[in-house]
Amino acid sequence: MSLTTQQKIDTIKEFNANFELLDISKSEIAVALNTNSETIEEILNLAVKSIEAPWILKNYLEKQLNNKGIKSIPFSALKGDYHDYWFLDSQKIELGSL
Secondary structure, eight states: OOOOHHHHHHHHHHHHHHHHHHTOOHHHHHHHTTSOHHHHHHHHTTOOSSTTHHHHHHHHHHHHHHHTTOOOOOOSSSOSOGGGOTTSOHHHHHHTOO
16 A cells, blocks of 8 residues: 555544553553554654554554553544555464564
8 A cells, every 4th residue: 555645644643642641651551552653653654664663653652542442533544444455464464563
């Protein structure tokens, strides 16, 4: 899935807005997703090596916000069921680990 320049800008804004709503550190997210805070920073800015990584972080943020009773900011490009995107490894996303 290739995003347009505007979609990238919007998605980065949406990631950062949800990250701010969650109000936890990047290192806490990194521990939960079996990675490091630098990787979380890269994903927040869509500088990724794996196209599944943004979906893993998106799902994590949305789940944690939901658990806290906070409505997440909707993603305009990362939407729908990731199972429907043939180019994504849905099993990797389901593992929820980076």
